[in-house]
Amino acid sequence: MLASLKISNYVLIDSLEVSFPEGLVIITGQTGAGKSILIGALGLALGAKADTAAIADGAENCVVEAEFSHPNPALKALFEEEDAEWDPSSLIVRRVLSRSGRSRCFVNDCPASAAFLGRIAGYLIDIHSQHQNLLLNDKKFQLSLLDYFADDAEHLAEVADLYGRHKDLCAQIADLEQRIASADEQRDYNQSVLERLTTAALKEGELEQLQEEEKKLANAEHIKDALCGALSALGAEGVGGYGDSGSLDTRLRTAGKELDRLVKYFPEFEALAERLESARIELDDILAELDQANSAFDADGGRLEFVQERISLLQGLLTKYRCAEVKDLIALRDSLSALLSDDGALQIELNALRKQEAKSANELAAAAERLHQARVRAAGPLSKAITESIRSLELPYAIFEVQVTERGASDRQDASAVSHILATGKDEVAFLFSANGQAPVEVSKCASGGEVSRIMLCLKDRMARYTAMPAMIFDEIDSGVSGSVADKMGSFQSRYPQGRFRLAASFRRRTCP
Secondary structure, three states: OEEEEEEEEEOOEEEEEEEOOOOEEEEEOOOOOOHHHHHHHHHHHOOOOOOHHHEOOOOOEEEEEEEEEOOOOOHHHHHHHOOOOOOOOEEEEEEEEEOOOOEEEEEOOEEEOHHHHHHHHHHHOEEEOHHHHHHHHOHHHHHHHHHHHHOOHHHHHHHHHHHHHHHHHHHHHHHHHHHHHHHHHHHHHHHHHHHHHHHOOOOOOHHHHHHHHHHHHHOHHHHHHHHHHHHHHOOOOOOOOOOOOOOHHHHHHHHHHHHHHHHOOOOOHHHHHHHHHHHHHHHHHHHHHHHHHHHHOOOOHHHHHHHHHHHHHHHHHHHHOOOOOHHHHHHHHHHHHHHHHHHHHHHHHHHHHHHHHHHHHHHHHHHHHHHHHHHHHHHHHHHHHHHHHHHOOOOOOOEEEEEEEEOOHHHOOOOOOOOOOEOOEOEEEEEEEEOOOOOOEEHHHHOOHHHHHHHHHHHHHHHHHHOOOOEEEEEOOOOOOOHHHHHHHHHHHHHOOOOOOEEEEEEOOOOOO
16 A cells, blocks of 8 residues: 655645555645646656656756555565565655656665566556546457456466467468468479579589680690600600610610719719619600600590580570579579479478467467356456446446457358457457446447546446555546535445555545545
């Protein structure tokens, strides 16, 4: 419950400190007396948007501090998430707003964020102001109030979880269908490209090898002449007398023998004889390699034509498919092969997802039906309870009815479809009202301002019974009602267990106790 409120330099308030007793507290006063300023200050302390215009003239900052005794135990988990100090007996929130626009927040004298204050505010207090009567026509508000009464949070969480899973499966299916459709559109083209690249029998590095070979074949005559000239100059057989008495090899052999004869007279010539023999052996190797190259070199014009055609083919493929090297063509070929062979795998995956989606849809539909039944069961008792409460406020013939219908039920062809189910289920809720016992219609179409105020009070009464609201504040909840009705509205404090709930009301009429 709200135990105390301290305010300094807020709008018209220089300094105020007030303690609240348990039970009903009524703050009265004429219009402009400052009743709503208290509510605004309390909202600021609980994380409402800060506005420097709220700082009193001549002050550098304003401070609002609110103390709550025995705060809701559910807050403990939020405090643990924020690593904030938790005291089960008392909770103090303080907000300091400076002229510069900077706002500082404190929870139990420890710095906190405005966002954290906003998170815990709903567990500390519920403020009902005049404009909040508009909620009565809000379908989400109507549905949430019925869910509070039905105590169907478990069913609601189940539907929300299954809805999320089903939506995710549908998104996966849509993406896979798009991929398959795109693959089908490109199938013929991809297949033709794959066949062309496969037929080309690509090898990495082949183009460079072919270009080198083309260079040799195109200059075959010059290469052949050079090889023969080298062999002839070295005295190779058949090209200048390789092995005859005039050959370089023969002369080297003869010179070696002569040096061998000198060694016994000049030992130092032995090294020269060995070097000469090494030169002769090296020469024989050179001649053998040149002879082999000359014999192997084929200047066949047919081979040159083949190489040139092959180069033209590879360069054409590189240009057509915008590749820099043959290895890129090979990579493209392999990727197309994988893509085309993956078509079947994609279809198998799609079929599996569709089975999962069908199962998910059945589970979602079943969960939504359980939630629907819980709401239908609760609609009657809630209608009766609100009707009784409204009739006690000098509307003896009033009828309040909570109507639960399935969304789009009349337009659906397939009863098993789940397209109408949302995270909140498949239901739409309407609040119907009649003040004179006639057939009720939607509240927005028939209720006057005073009737709306009474309905909202009764609804808040019910919400307080099924939610852990430790304090409720009603700002001008008597708007549009007579003094005697306001008396009865003030008696609502007797409906709550002693000490569990606090109500504060800002009444405009002096006739109210």
